[in-house]
Amino acid sequence: MKKLLMGLSVTACLMTNTAIAEDADAAAFRDGFLAGNVTWEDVQARAKTEGTVNLYYWGGSDPINIWMDQIVAPDLAKLGVTLNPVRITGTKDAIDLVLAEMGSGKGLGEGSVDAIWLNGENFATLKRQNALFGAFADKVPNSGNIEWNADDPRALLNLRDFGVETGNAEMPWSGEQYVCAVNTNRLDRANAPSTFAELQSYLEANPGKFTYVKPPHYIGNTFVQAAVYAHNPDGTGAEPFQQSISEVGAEELARLITPGLEYLEALEPHLLGAQSGNARYAEDNGALDGLFLNGEIDIACKFGLYAVATGLSNGTYPEGAEAIVFPEGNMIKNKNYLAIPANAPNPAASLVMTNYMSSVEAQVTKLKFTGMPPGVDPWKLSEADVAALTEASPGLIGVTQADLDANTAPDTNATLVDVIEATWLEYIERDSSDGIDVIVARAVENLAQ
Amino acid sequence: MSTPKTTELARHRKERMWMWVQLMPVLAVLSVLFGGALILAVMQSLGFAPWFGVNTFPDLSYFNALWGNWSFWQSLALTLYYAIVSTVIALVMGILLALALIRMFPGKSLYKYLYKLPLMIPYTVGIALAVIMLGNGGMISRISAFVGLIGDPSEFPQILKTHYGWGIIAVYVWKQTPFVTLTIYAVLLGVGRETEEAAAILGANKRQIFFQVTLPQILPGIVSSTLIIFAFNIGAFEAPFILGGGFPDTLPVVAWRYFNDADYTLQLQGMAVVVSIAVIASVILYSYLAFYRRYERRIGRN
Numbered sequence: 001m002k003k004l005l006m007g008l009s010v011t012a013c014l015m016t017n018t019a020i021a022e023d024a025d026a027a028a029f030r031d032g033f034l035a036g037n038v039t040w041e042d043v044q045a046r047a048k049t050e051g052t053v054n055l056y057y058w059g060g061s062d063p064i065n066i067w068m069d070q071i072v073a074p075d076l077a078k079l080g081v082t083l084n085p086v087r088i089t090g091t092k093d094a095i096d097l098v099l100a101e102m103g104s105g106k107g108l109g110e111g112s113v114d115a116i117w118l119n120g121e122n123f124a125t126l127k128r129q130n131a132l133f134g135a136f137a138d139k140v141p142n143s144g145n146i147e148w149n150a151d152d153p154r155a156l157l158n159l160r161d162f163g164v165e166t167g168n169a170e171m172p173w174s175g176e177q178y179v180c181a182v183n184t185n186r187l188d189r190a191n192a193p194s195t196f197a198e199l200q201s202y203l204e205a206n207p208g209k210f211t212y213v214k215p216p217h218y219i220g221n222t223f224v225q226a227a228v229y230a231h232n233p234d235g236t237g238a239e240p241f242q243q244s245i246s247e248v249g250a251e252e253l254a255r256l257i258t259p260g261l262e263y264l265e266a267l268e269p270h271l272l273g274a275q276s277g278n279a280r281y282a283e284d285n286g287a288l289d290g291l292f293l294n295g296e297i298d299i300a301c302k303f304g305l306y307a308v309a310t311g312l313s314n315g316t317y318p319e320g321a322e323a324i325v326f327p328e329g330n331m332i333k334n335k336n337y338l339a340i341p342a343n344a345p346n347p348a349a350s351l352v353m354t355n356y357m358s359s360v361e362a363q364v365t366k367l368k369f370t371g372m373p374p375g376v377d378p379w380k381l382s383e384a385d386v387a388a389l390t391e392a393s394p395g396l397i398g399v400t401q402a403d404l405d406a407n408t409a410p411d412t413n414a415t416l417v418d419v420i421e422a423t424w425l426e427y428i429e430r431d432s433s434d435g436i437d438v439i440v441a442r443a444v445e446n447l448a449q
Numbered sequence: 450m451s452t453p454k455t456t457e458l459a460r461h462r463k464e465r466m467w468m469w470v471q472l473m474p475v476l477a478v479l480s481v482l483f484g485g486a487l488i489l490a491v492m493q494s495l496g497f498a499p500w501f502g503v504n505t506f507p508d509l510s511y512f513n514a515l516w517g518n519w520s521f522w523q524s525l526a527l528t529l530y531y532a533i534v535s536t537v538i539a540l541v542m543g544i545l546l547a548l549a550l551i552r553m554f555p556g557k558s559l560y561k562y563l564y565k566l567p568l569m570i571p572y573t574v575g576i577a578l579a580v581i582m583l584g585n586g587g588m589i590s591r592i593s594a595f596v597g598l599i600g601d602p603s604e605f606p607q608i609l610k611t612h613y614g615w616g617i618i619a620v621y622v623w624k625q626t627p628f629v630t631l632t633i634y635a636v637l638l639g640v641g642r643e644t645e646e647a648a649a650i651l652g653a654n655k656r657q658i659f660f661q662v663t664l665p666q667i668l669p670g671i672v673s674s675t676l677i678i679f680a681f682n683i684g685a686f687e688a689p690f691i692l693g694g695g696f697p698d699t700l701p702v703v704a705w706r707y708f709n710d711a712d713y714t715l716q717l718q719g720m721a722v723v724v725s726i727a728v729i730a731s732v733i734l735y736s737y738l739a740f741y742r743r744y745e746r747r748i749g750r751n
Contacts, residue, residue, distance in 0.1 A: 092711060099713070103500030121711035129502075186601075214695070216710055276607055278694055294586035295601045418712055429696045430520055447712065 023109025026347055030108060033351070034134045040141055046348035048080035053349040055338075056094035057117035059087020060286065063314070067369035076356060081349045091118050098131055098341040108133075111343030114350040119336040120162040120218060123170060124414040126339060133340035133347060135168035140355035145363075145376040146172055154377065156410065157335045163242050163413030170337035171354045172375040174366070177404060178222050178332040180301040181308050185320035187298040189398075192324045196230050196263060199299070199326070203270035209298040211272035213288050214281035214429075216421045219302050222332050224424050225412045228260030229330045237330060238409040245415040245444060254440035257420060261436055265428055272297055289316045301326070305404070309394035310371035322398030325407055334411040335375055360385040368392040419443045487727075494720040501714055511721035523697040525729065531614050531689065531699060532682035535621035536675055542622065543629025543674070544667070550630070551637050568627045575620045576691050583608045583616060609692045616692035621685075625678045629671075636670035637663075665748065672741050676734060683730045700726050 029046060032038040047053075053076070059065055065087060073083040088094055094116045101111045116122070126132050138148050147155040148168070158172050159165065182192045186209075193199040203210055213220035229238045233256065240248065240256055248256075272291065273280035282288035285302060292300035293316060304310075311317025325331070338357055340350045356362055360381060363374045371394045378386050396404075412420065422443035426432045432439060496508030515521050546564060550557070567575065582588050590605030599605055609616035648662045686701040693699060698706070700722055707719030 090709060092709065092713075096713065100500065125711065125713065216706075273607065273610070276611075278612065280610055280695060283690075290586055294591075296585055 021105055021110065022107035026109030027107075030134060030347055033139065033347075034136065036139065043348050043351055044079065047346070047352040050346035050349040051080075052082045052084050052114075053346055053353045054084045054086055054112060054114040055117070055353065056086045056088055056091075056097075056113050056115070058089070058091055059085075060089065061370065063310070063370040064372070067366060071365045071369065072356075072362070075362070076353060079352055079356065081352055083353070086113075091116065091122050094118075095122050095125055098126065098343060099129055102129070102131055102343055107343050108347065109343075109345055111341060111345050113341050114344045114346050115338050115340050115353060117173065117336065118170070118339055119334060120411070121414050121417060123161050123166070123337065123339060124164045126341065127164060127167070127169070131342045132167075132169040133342055133344055133350075136340060136351060136354070137166070137168040137171040139168075140171075140351055140358070142355050142358040143171075145358055145360065145380050147377045147380055154379070157333070158377070160242075161337060161414075162334065162411045162417060163244065163415075166337070170339035171358055172335045173338045173357055174372045174375045175305070175335045176303040176333070176373060177305045177408070178226065178301065178303055179305060179307060179323050179399070179404070180299055180326040181292070181311075181317065181321050181323050181398075183292065183295065183298050183318050183320055184322050185318065186295060189322065192326070193299070194324065194326050194328050196227060196327055200263075200267055200270065202299075203267070206298065207270055207275050208272045209296075210270075211279070211281055211288075211291065211297055212301055213285070214283060215424045217284055219285060219288070220281065221417055221421050221424075222303065222411075223301055224260070224264065224420060225417070226327050226330045226332055226409070227264055228257045228412075228420065229332075229409055230327045231259035231263050232256060233259055238332075238412070241412045241416055242410065243416075244413050245419060245447075248416065250419075250441045250444040251437065253416065253419060253444075254437040257423065257440070258436045261423060261427055264424070268428060292321070293318050299324075299326075304371075305373045306371040306394040306396070308397045312397070313394065323396065325399055325403050329407050330409045331404060331407045332411055333408045337375075360388065364388050364392045367394075415447075418447050422446070490720050490727075491724055493717055494724045496717060498714075498717055501716070503714055503717060511718050512725070515718065515721050515725065520697050521700075521703075521725075524700050524703050527612065527614075527697060528683060528689075528699040528701075528726075531617050531621070532679055534614075535618045535625065535682055536679045538618065539622045539625040539629050539678060540671065540675055542626045543633060544671070546626065546630040547633035547637055547667075548663070550634050551642070564630060565627050567624050568631070570624075572620065572624060572685070573687060575624050576688055579609065579616045579620050579692060583619070585609075610694050612694040612697075614689070614693065617688045620688050620692065621678075621682055625681075628678065629674045632674040633667050633670040636667045640666045668741075672738075676737065679737075680730060680734060683733075684726060 029038065033043065055068075057064070057068075065085070068083070068085045073085070076083045086094075094113055095118070098111060098113050098116075101113075118126075137143060137146075146158055148158060149155055150159060157175065161170065182189070187202075187206075191202065193202050199210065212223040215221045215224055225241070229241065232240070234240070240252075245253065268274060268279045271279040271281075282291060288300050288302060289311070291297045295318065308317060308321050308323045312319070312321060338354045340347065340354065344350050358376060360376065363376050366372055367374060367389060373393075374389055378389065381389075419440060423436060423439050426434070426439045426443070427436060434442075492506060494511055496503065496505035496511065498504065550561065550564075554560075580587060584590065585605050585607060590599070593599050593605055594601055644662050644666070645658055648658050653661070684701055686705060689699040690702050690705065693702065704719045704722035704726070707715045707722060
């Protein structure tokens with residue numbers, strides 16, 4: 001009985017706290033800044049009094065952590081802001097924290113997350129929950145390094161994140177492209193597949209020498225998306241996948257993705273481990289690298305424009321690894337961003353930090369340290385800046401920039417990603433006997449709840 | 450006349466008070482932290498999560514969806530298989546080791562330290578050791594490939610990441626055998642060897658001594674240690690996650706997948722999994738305990 005009462009009181013507390021308190025001073029600062037009434041000097045001055053910025057980011061990469069500690073922290077200290085890098089194992093943890101704190105009534109100036117490195121579904125979640133600071137990204141001084149003009153098709157990656165309009169509520173930070181690498185010591189470069197059909201025939205001859213990361217991990221989702229684009233029954237590739245689920249409709253989506261998923265189902269018996277019973281999918285990026293390095297698979301696909309060069313230099317890729325053009329015309333490209341949540345405790349310091357991150361200087365050191373491609377747009381930069389970026393780049397191995405540019409495809413709309421992911425889990429992992437149209441309809445219905 | 454009685458009563462009351470003071474900290478932690486979390490978990494699994502904009506309480510649809518799916522029962526079978534097999538193996542090895550340890554043999558004092566080593570090493574380290582040694586990218590497979598026994602490391606017979614769960618069972622047994630041994634050894638030291646010697650003098654053979662004298666004596670140790678390790682094995686996440694064979698996963702891994710999905714409303718489905726694990730584990734542990742109590746009463750122990 002006592003337990004029940006306590007539980008009820010806990011619940012009552014949670015329910016009554018729906019009204020969100022805000023630090024009035026911080027709220028006035030936000031409104032002034034977003035309306036363009038606050039000068040950058042004022043922002044910097046306020047940032048110094050705030051003193052700290054809590055940046056939440058995926059901490060699974062040592063080069064990024066080292067760059068944060070050795071370059072970003074000292075540079076921000078010069079601006080009077082102490083960087084508190086919070087390394088998390090999954091970006092979703094930061095999203096959960098923001099939503100939980102907002103749920104318990106902590107508004108601007110009172111939360112604990114100042115900025116998050118994210119993209120895709122995580123951004124879509126924050127946007128859907130109204131948990132973003134506002135349209136700041138085109139208002140900081142270094143926003144001139146980024147293309148905001150919607151008339152320029154090249155601005156698409158800055159204005160839409162997995163098909164979701166960014167509303168300038170996140171700052172482009174890095175660009176990425178989905179690139180597959182082959183181990184040329186095991187697989188003759190001339191035999192490297194460039195289409196999904198060639199991949200299948202390669203695997204029929206060499207069973208088990210490929211696997212991809214398991215959805216719902218985004219690296220796996222992206223492989224599934226590429227397969228879906230390539231098998232689009234209309235031959236229009238990525239085009240129909242730029243709309244949201246309410247625009248496409250469940251029936252049409254099912255028709256569009258059926259050939260791609262049937263291909264993946266047919267591919268499963270040729271994947272790693274399938275010969276001894278159970279196809280094994282890599283759990284994450286690290287697991288995939290391990291399989292590739294160890295020669296268990298000959299082809300590895302993940303996000304990483306410069307992944308081969310950085311992987312070779314730090315020993316996480318096998319000798320002889322080279323990037324390939326695969327799948328032709330459907331190498332998905334996207335950007336990742338820095339977003340400021342609605343309840344950031346130090347909004348001004350967070351603005352100073354995102355502004356610093358989009359400077360050419362920071363982009364050059366980031367590229368040099370981590371091999372993460374720049375998020376700024378080269379055509380907006382001076383020649384000297386472009387040269388500095390080119391010089392810092394680890395370089396492409398096996399493919400040229402022209403190859404990559406010629407085979408680029410945009411990401412799938414975030415609302416479709418959820419459905420395609422749920423369909424993969426049901427149709428391929430659980431071997432559901434239902435048709436794809438039934439599974440898609442059910443997934444759409446579940447997600448609409 | 451009444452004075453001694455009053456002081457007696459006062460002392461009694463004081464002792465009572467003191468007892469509650471002693472009980473309070475643990476009681477508070479249990480009811481607030483554990484009880485509160487448990488109630489919240491049950492409520493969430495029944496559709497109560499207004500902070501995600503979901504509130505259909507009370508709503509059994511999460512349990513219906515879960516239990517109506519064949520994959521849940523596969524996951525449950527797998528979870529029980531890993532938990533039971535590892536518990537039984539650890540128990541048998543633990544008893545044998547404890548019986549050996551009460552005898553005298555050269556190097557006993559060193560051995561008594563050695564066998565406890567896994568107790569001090571965390572599970573994750575044990576899992577890492579399994580990956581490093583037994584995996585297809587591990588030492589043994591690489592050395593075999595290096596000396597030419599197999600063409601490349603992927604041809605090494607797969608020990609980890611299969612649904613037989615050799616890796617998971619190996620880690621649990623490695624870690625839990627010393628724990629069982631420690632418990633049973635302590636019981637054995639307590640009862641002494643006199644009863645065994647008496648049975649031997651009366652003409653019992655080794656088998657009879659073990660089953661009719663030693664086993665009933667160490668039974669309390671067996672029950673308490675297996676209860677603890679079984680409860681751990683059924684709810685453990687990291688070993689099946691890292692060493693398991695993928696879909697179908699064990700129930701804790703299934704719950705984690707729901708919690709880790711970018712679609713946060715799936716957390717309610719995850720809570721239904723967590724609550725199911727709790728219910729199943731409690732039913733099994735409670736029946737085990739009840740069965741043992743009945744046995745104890747039958748042999749006249751209380």
